[in-house]
Amino acid sequence: MPAELFALANAFLFAFHNMLTKKGLRYSNPATAVVVSLAINVVVLWGVSVIYVPLDSLTRAGIFIFVLVGLFQPGLTRFLTYKGIEHLGIAITDPIRASTPLFSALFAILLLGERITMPIFFATLLIIIGITLLSQRADSVKNIRPLYVFYPIVASLLAGFSQVLRKFGLAAVPHPFLAAAVTATSSFVVSLLTVWAFGKRTETLRLNKECLVYYLPAGVTISLGMVSIYYALDLGQVTVVIPISSTGPFFALIFSALFLRDVERVTLRIVLGACLIIAGVLLITLWK
Numbered sequence: 001m002p003a004e005l006f007a008l009a010n011a012f013l014f015a016f017h018n019m020l021t022k023k024g025l026r027y028s029n030p031a032t033a034v035v036v037s038l039a040i041n042v043v044v045l046w047g048v049s050v051i052y053v054p055l056d057s058l059t060r061a062g063i064f065i066f067v068l069v070g071l072f073q074p075g076l077t078r079f080l081t082y083k084g085i086e087h088l089g090i091a092i093t094d095p096i097r098a099s100t101p102l103f104s105a106l107f108a109i110l111l112l113g114e115r116i117t118m119p120i121f122f123a124t125l126l127i128i129i130g131i132t133l134l135s136q137r138a139d140s141v142k143n144i145r146p147l148y149v150f151y152p153i154v155a156s157l158l159a160g161f162s163q164v165l166r167k168f169g170l171a172a173v174p175h176p177f178l179a180a181a182v183t184a185t186s187s188f189v190v191s192l193l194t195v196w197a198f199g200k201r202t203e204t205l206r207l208n209k210e211c212l213v214y215y216l217p218a219g220v221t222i223s224l225g226m227v228s229i230y231y232a233l234d235l236g237q238v239t240v241v242i243p244i245s246s247t248g249p250f251f252a253l254i255f256s257a258l259f260l261r262d263v264e265r266v267t268l269r270i271v272l273g274a275c276l277i278i279a280g281v282l283l284i285t286l287w288k
Helices: 003-024 030-052 060-072 075-088 090-097 100-112 118-135 146-172 176-198 209-235 238-245 248-259 268-286
Strands: none
Touching: 003 030, 003 209, 003 238, 003 248, 003 268, 030 075, 030 176, 030 209, 060 075, 060 146, 060 176, 075 090, 075 146, 075 176, 090 146, 100 118, 100 146, 100 238, 118 238, 118 248, 118 268, 146 176, 146 209, 146 238, 176 209, 209 238, 238 268, 248 268
């Protein structure tokens, strides 16, 4: 399977995970969602790795890199994104988070020596504009403090840098399941420490049967999504893979229409955003 398909699978699985998490948040809170999701990641990914992957292939260099990745993503970036949504709303947070491909491309050019061609550049812009159009919600904008904007900005910066680190790590440990397992473990520890150090009373862990009905399948889904992005990065360039893997809002729109009661009315903005994302993916896939 080519890198582009793995990247697209990552976007699909990430969007499905978000849909399940959104349902679970009705009965819980973001801190619990992050911790439970990462705990399931650890169990699933290590379980598969122990059975199918030679553990002696895990080098010290690989462990160091993937632990470093875990310090940033998914735990910390996910937590910062949730904080951004809490203080800024989706209308502001999601478009800023859509800038991740630009940060990834910048770091890939500076650190990996990758070249960004004109088709890749324009395709990335099309995808970011499309994501922004799909993510905007007129009724989600709140009165905000400018300082809160740093939540999604830092999340995007860390997410972009972590993709380059993953690419480095896969050169040392060419096993996506094992790489994802180490990353998830590191991120799980970071998330627990983050919740303990910075969480408010309303963000303490709140588990119940209602939320677990959604959090458990969400955790399995995002585990597969993590493996997909590692396969994509192992097979392709960061400047190609990350823009495609960032098309999750397109699939989120489909899932919202199919599975969520609060179905969004189809508008010209939504149609235009979807068309731009599709055009960007086709451009970056067929004409690199």
